[in-house]
Amino acid sequence: MAAKGPDFARALGDWFAANARDLPWRRETSVYRTVVSEFMLQQTQVATVLPYFARWMDALPDFEALALAEEASILKLWEGLGYYNRARNLQKLARQWVAASEKPRTAEAWLAYPGVGPYTAAAIASIVFEERSAVVDGNVVRILSRLTADATTFKDGSAAMKRFYPLAQTIIEHTPTPGAHNEAMMELGATVCLKSKPLCLLCPVQRFCAGQASGTPEAFPQLVRKATVQRTVHRLWVIDHGKLLLHRRPDDARRLAGLYELPEAEGLLNCKNLSQPLTVKKRGIANERIEERIYQAKATPSLKKKVEGDKYYAWLDIDALDSVTLTGPHRKWVTELLEKSR
Numbered sequence: 001m002a003a004k005g006p007d008f009a010r011a012l013g014d015w016f017a018a019n020a021r022d023l024p025w026r027r028e029t030s031v032y033r034t035v036v037s038e039f040m041l042q043q044t045q046v047a048t049v050l051p052y053f054a055r056w057m058d059a060l061p062d063f064e065a066l067a068l069a070e071e072a073s074i075l076k077l078w079e080g081l082g083y084y085n086r087a088r089n090l091q092k093l094a095r096q097w098v099a100a101s102e103k104p105r106t107a108e109a110w111l112a113y114p115g116v117g118p119y120t121a122a123a124i125a126s127i128v129f130e131e132r133s134a135v136v137d138g139n140v141v142r143i144l145s146r147l148t149a150d151a152t153t154f155k156d157g158s159a160a161m162k163r164f165y166p167l168a169q170t171i172i173e174h175t176p177t178p179g180a181h182n183e184a185m186m187e188l189g190a191t192v193c194l195k196s197k198p199l200c201l202l203c204p205v206q207r208f209c210a211g212q213a214s215g216t217p218e219a220f221p222q223l224v225r226k227a228t229v230q231r232t233v234h235r236l237w238v239i240d241h242g243k244l245l246l247h248r249r250p251d252d253a254r255r256l257a258g259l260y261e262l263p264e265a266e267g268l269l270n271c272k273n274l275s276q277p278l279t280v281k282k283r284g285i286a287n288e289r290i291e292e293r294i295y296q297a298k299a300t301p302s303l304k305k306k307v308e309g310d311k312y313y314a315w316l317d318i319d320a321l322d323s324v325t326l327t328g329p330h331r332k333w334v335t336e337l338l339e340k341s342r
């Protein structure tokens with residue numbers, strides 16, 4: 001397969017040298033900056049990460065500062081970026097790194113650090129230490145499945161990554177600069193080999209691409225589609241004497257642990273008695289389509305009694321909402337509803 005050879009690695013490398021985006025973690029490199037950027041970029045686009053990265057570096061410039069920071073301040077810096085366990089793991093990683101007498105260099109050594117999976121380990125080891133470890137994620141799967149026009153139907157993304165890892169690893173053996181090669185693959189996936197409508201005419205590896213030659217590169221990779229699940233959540237908007245009722249997600253919650261949200265109506269009010277919602281928000285998380293209906297409710301004695309003494313409910317001063325970390329969508333909704341009520 002032509003894509004395995006040195007010509008492919010060279011074509012991609014030349015293109016990247018001339019077209020790499022100017023990004024802050026590329027402009028000035030260090031182990032810390034690479035680790036932070038790789039954590040932030042997991043499941044998140046570059047444009048979203050840029051302002052977060054700048055704020056983070058101002059507040060926490062190195063592993064030592066991160067290791068000593070308060071968890072609340074870390075979550076606040078991460079507010080809106082989602083997947084908050086990344087922030088917690090980043091701090092655990094910093095503490096482990098500071099305490100380590102021998103600092104990790106290889107992908108294998110990085111795998112022993114919190115929040116570091118095979119992708120992140122390979123990214124750090126290759127970008128900072130030029131180890132020949134290939135990164136494989138959805139971007140790379142998309143490129144390699146198109147290059148090879150692989151018509152296998154994969155049950156999920158992990159199965160596809162497993163399949164393409166050996167090819168990715170073979171390709172990286174042909175490049176003198178493994179870090180730049182991995183970054184080039186990511187860059188190609190993010191800017192040229194797009195999910196729908198790949199820009200094949202601009203692609204530096206078009207001549208190696210069997211998917212493009214087939215006329216339907218978008219057909220690859222073939223993944224089994226998960227059935228869509230619809231869900232409706234009823235939430236409350238309760239203000240009492242200038243304070244808004246919020247609910248903090250338990251510390252052991254699978255997602256968004258410790259973050260504040262508008263409380264769910266269930267358990268506080270009889271959902272059957274709710275009338276017209278103040279607003280309805282729709283969002284998608286993985287294969288779930290969620291409709292969030294937010295209702296205005298009164299701070300009745302019975303509701304107050306239910307939340308009193310429960311450590312997960314809090315009445316927060318409307319003027320001090322910035323002092324806590326809300327999940328991204330809830331911050332947006334709360335701001336919007338407060339503006340409407342003014």
Ligand code: SF4
Binds near residue numbers: 194200
């Ligand atoms: S030629 Fe098109 S489909 Fe093939 S790798 Fe390039 S952008 Fe992707």
